[in-house]
Structure formats: structure tokens, C-alpha cells
Amino acid sequence: MSEPESQRGIAVVLPDGSELEVAPDATVADCAYEIGPGLGRDTVAGKLDGELVAKEQPVYDGARLEIVTNQSDEYLEVMRHSAAHCLAQAVERQFGEDVKLAIGPPTEEGFYYDFDDLDVDESDFEALEREIAEIIAADYEIEREELSVAEAEERLADEPYKLELLEELAEEGEQVTFYSQGEWEDLCAGPHVASTGEIGVVKLLEIAGAYWRGDEENPMQTRIYGTAFEDDGDLEAFLTRMEEAEERDHRKIGTEMDLFSIQDVTGPGLPLYHPPGKTILRELERFVEELNEEAGYDYVETPHVFKTDLWHRSGHYENYADDMFIFDVGDDEFGLKPMNCPGHAAIFQDHSWSYRDLPIRYAENGKVYRKEQRGELSGLSRVWAFTIDDGHLFIKPDGIEREVEAIIDVIVEVLETFDLEYEMALATRPEKSVGSDEIWERAEEQLEAVLEKRNYDYDLEKGDGAFYGPKIDFAFKDAIGRSWDGPTVQLDFNMPERFDLSYVGEDNEEHRPVMIHRALYGSYERFFMMLIEHFEGKFPLWLAPEQVRVLPISDDNLGYAHRVKNEFDAFRIEVDDRDATLERKIRAAHDDRVPYQIIVGDNEEEAGNISVRDRFEEQEYDVEIDEFRSHLEAERDEKRPEPDFLSD
Structure with missing residues (x-):
């Protein structure tokens, strides 16, 4: 039996x-x-x-x-989730139970909790932190309880935001979970540590406004950010990193170096690139263009706006319309493009292809537009208009592994050029997606096979794929250890189906190609933002808006200074001809983050040579012009991460 x-x-x-x-x-x-x-x-x-x-x-x-366990990397996230509950408990103790609770998740660097009907400012942090410390010292057991939806509704009768969340949870099952500590409880899926005494040290950081569920049509709530660590030493190290991050803020440095601006008169989330900033972007573009040319990509160009017929066909309209800028022109509806891929699919569709033609590789530095919530816009890190270094490949199914491996190799080359540490993740089917289970399973298995074959360490990010296919995402760390989303490789069996793309195989029958989406930076805006903060504005020579500055010691040396400048006409070089002391000129070049300064005075002019000073304030005298020019050419062309003439 x-x-x-x-x-x-x-x-x-x-x-x-x-x-x-x-x-x-x-x-x-x-x-x-x-x-x-x-x-x-x-x-x-x-x-x-x-x-x-x-x-x-x-x-x-x-x-x-x-x-x-408490030895796992994820333990800090669990502890911070529990710290968020301690914050909410402390707020209710300090401000009364009339305060309405919203959500309080952990974040990458800490946690936050959103409240309504709360009048609080940062002067209240000291008292709240004392209350949190008392909750931790009380070592309340954090108890998990399963309730029916009806029981949960009764407990949450005075919490309108929790009731709204409960409505959604009720669609998923008949039971929900609560966590309690002392007199306080919350609707929550967890997980949490066993007791409040297991939470180390908590620090409140700032207050911000946040719309309920991120929707500008909903009420504005009060968000309190905080962080938690296992001990004081880790907290102090974090606060030091925060101070350094503030000094590296790309908005601050962008203003100091005249790289970009975002103005009220032009609109939120719409950056304007000034000449120095555009110089850096052009160098980033040239780098990618060289890599694309070596990899066999052809450049195409698509317009900023399409009829929404295209977005219906691609699936973006049903899955992405809320994030699109859509408008009517006469009887037709149009949308600013949120992605470049449908345009590239339309170009491929416009031709007849043989298996001998494949793979077809298209590239475009394509401007796209996404309607982020105004409260979420932040410098270049989150904008309405941004440019993707997009690539789309149309390949035979048996070429997936080979092409994905080749793309990963190029992405690694890009990240190593900037001396960035990186991590990889396989992102699988999201809740909102198109295509059959069979197609998704096939796509996920093939990406996983590549990662396993190469023995890459990677995380599994369940539900974080694009709506049309799974992807391999790269996250890189900057100079102070922060993690940023970057390059991506995305496998797509759905777009070719929706556009009825085909090629003629060796059997003279029509076959469906596979589409691969890839970006080497992710987006220029976010990558540029990260580079500004990673290098603190002290860009490598090949990227620096001004690579060399000539500093004449006196007006008598101006003529020689300009002759020296002409010897370096292959570089971005300027002469500081102001009526100022040499010390002031040196300080100005240092503040402007110029990689190299050439100093010329009577001695240099008489000898026909130069003195060279770098931004680390090292200086060498009696340098031959040809020698320094040869070094600059090598440092630029090899894309070395730091000025290194004086360390040779």
C-alpha cells in the first residue's frame, strides 16, 4: 500500500x-x-x-x-526590524496611543517607522532614545501569535493603516501574525529576535515626510529613521561613515565642481549637465562605445516618445503605466519611453533574418523617463529622466549561455576599471509579470546554469526580476562600503513572442529568437552619482573635467605657461593667469580637484622644463616636458584610478 x-x-x-x-x-x-x-x-x-x-x-x-543565526549576515536585518518595533513602542509611550501606526521595516542601513498624527522633531530624539533603551533593558520576550483575520480586525479597530494592510493580507490567507513585546503589539510578518534585550544599541537619525504607500494622493506621514548595531563600536564606525558620506554627497560636490543642477524652473528629477559634468559623461560614453564596438554591437537610435500602441504590444502599458508619462495628441495616446527595448524590438522586426545573421546586437545611449514619486526624487540617484547604456541582443536559443558569459565578462571589465568590488544576484519572476510559467522556468534555469558553471557567488532575489524576464544583477561597493545597484543582464522570451520576431533556421523554417537586455553601467545618472561620491570628486585622469592646470609663478612667465599648455593640447588643460600668489593658485587647483598642476617660473623657463605637483601635494622639479606628456598619455589610456606620476 x-x-x-x-x-x-x-x-x-x-x-x-x-x-x-x-x-x-x-x-x-x-x-x-x-x-x-x-x-x-x-x-x-x-x-x-x-x-x-x-x-x-x-x-x-x-x-x-x-x-x-546571530552569526549570519542577515541577523542585523532581523535585529533592526525589532528595533523599529521598539521605536514605535517608545513613540506611543511618549506621545500617547492616539498616534497612528503605519509601517516599520528594516533598511540596508537601519530602519524606519511611519506615523500619522505625530508632532515630533529631532529635539525629541534624546527622550525617545532613552525610552528605547529602557525597552531594551526590560528584555521583553518578543512573542509571535497567529490570529484569524476577524480577530486581527478587532485588535486593529483604531489603526486605519494597519486595517488597510490587513485587507491585503486577508486575500493571501485566513491567518495573520502579530508580534508583541510587553504591553505593545503590531501586525507583522517578522522575523524578529527572541527578546528586546538582544537588540544592541539604537540611534535615531532623522525625520522626513513620506506619503502612505508612496502615493502622493495619500496622506503625508512622519517617518523617523534610525539604525541599530550589536555594539557601540559598530555604531560609532557607522556614524563616522555617515559623516564621510555627507562630505562626499554628490549634490554638494556637483555644485562645487559645476557638474550639474536640478532647478525648480526646469522641473524635478530633470538634471541639467554643465560642461564639466558633460565632459565626464562623454568619457563614460566613449568607454562603453569602445567596448560595444569590440563586442560587435551596432548603434541605433529611437525617439523619446511612442504611441501607446507600442507599449500595449510590449506589455509595458499593463505592467508599467503608473510609472509612465502618458498624454494625448489628437485622437492618439502617446507615452514617454520608460525603456528602450520595445524600440529595438521594432527595429529587429523591420527586417528578415537568417540564422547566419544572428546574433544581432543593438546598442543605444537611450534617454528614458519614469514617473517616480516627487518625495522619492534625490539628486542623480533617483530622477525622472535618465540615460541607459542599453544593449539588446537577438540570438538563437542555443547561444544563451555563450552570450550571457560574454556580457558578464564585459561588465566585470567595466567594474574592475573603476576598482569596484561587486556582488551578483539572480532575480526571479515578480508578482507582476508576463509570460507562461514554462517560459519563466526555462529562462531562470538558463541564467542559473551560467552562474553555476562559472562558480560565481550569487544571491537569489526572489521576485525581483523584470516583468518580462529574470535577470542577473550586479551591485558594487564604493570607497566607504556602500552598496549600489548597477549593471544587469536580463533574459527575455516574452518580447520576441509579443512582437512576433523570427528568423529562418537551417531547416528553412521560422524560429523565435531569444532577446537579452543588458546595461554595463545601469544608468549613466546613478553611475555618475556613485562615481562622484566614490572618488569624492577626485576623478581619475581620464575622467577629470580639467586634467592639468598650468600655474605661472608671475606674469613674466605667462608666455612660457601658454607655450607649455600647447605641448599638452591632447589633454584638458588650462592656464591660471589670475593676478594671485602661487600659493592661492595651488590651493584653487587643489580645491577644484585637478589631478596635476604644472608650475612654471624663471628657473623652469630658463631650463625649458616644468615642475609637477599632484593633488596629493607631492611635487617634483626639473621634469622634462616629453617625459610628463608620455606619462599622462599612458595614465589616461590605461585608465589608472589615481594620479601616479610622482609615485613612479
């Missing part, structure tokens, strides 16, 4: 690839105890297919399972 279906075990996949068979109703904690009692006792939470979940969460057959 076969075993009843309800009694059959299920198998979860552990990080080493082995399978663990458990009971069909097993939780994350049960799995941990199966591995070992010590691990079971230490379990704080789990990750199922990359998603952080409570240790009480049931597992399912075939799930990738990771156990989270």
Missing part, C-alpha cells in the same frame, strides 16, 4: 546543495533541529528561496533553505 499523500516527506535544499527530508508540515526551526540540536537552539530566522522569513514559517518541497 502506498503512503498517504499527507504523510509523505518533503525535501528542502541546503546551501551546500544537499537535500534534507522533513515532515510536510515542518517549519524553518524544525529543519534546523533536524540538522542539529545546537543549530535549532540558535536559529533566529530563515531564508526560503532568498526571502527572509520567521523561524516558525512552514517550508515547502524544493525550497532553498538557509538558517539564520
